[in-house]
Amino acid sequence: MASGSPIATVYVRNLEERVKPEVLKQTLHTIFSEYGNIIDIVAKTNLKAKGQAFVVFENPESAQKAIDEVQGFEIFDKPMQLALARTKSDATVARTGSEEELEAHKRRRLAEKDKKKAAQAAEEQKRRAPADISARPAKTQRGAGLKATGPAPSAVVPDEYLPPNRILFVQNLPDDFDADAVTNIFNRFDGFREVRLVPGRKGIAFVEYDTEQSAIAAKENTAGMALKDGEKTMKVTYQRQ
Structure with missing residues (x-):
């Protein structure tokens, strides 16, 4: 569980x-x-998170008492499984902290979410990848007497599941976009450092920030942005490490 003040949010699943x-x-x-x-209830609607919810209380004592007394209670013919959430909810931080603290909390949450997605994607790729060819019995090419050699293809994590990085990889930019045009989009986020275009390549750029947290905020607010009256939709991911 995260360190700091006690958690006032109940995580509900099943x-x-x-x-x-x-x-x-x-x-x-x-x-x-x-x-x-209760100051907030969040019910998950995306496919992977269905069947889960968060109940945010005003104080931690209420959350713990609810867990103790409601654990296993059936609703819609299924027993609820309850636990304290691992981190504070956005609603709790918004109620007790400043706007800057709320934004920092959201960035940390998004970073953890991105890291978890990246780890899950890497594990899935590893599970699906063929076994190392060196561990298989050598096969002889017909009529040539040569053994098959070479490493198995490495698993590649999809762009959308890459872990956070302070450098963003921007794709699908209009061909006439120069460094200034890209800068005008990304320099409004704290920690902006520079834009780097790739010589001889149109439509892509790298945008660097001082910290991962700044890059996360920029990515979350620009990914999927429509450019040139909707002709282009910008793709923003983290640079591969």
């Missing part, structure tokens, strides 16, 4: 995935409001 988010949130509010003031 929920019925077919229930609509609004119905689920209303049901959770009815059950958990008995244990304290």
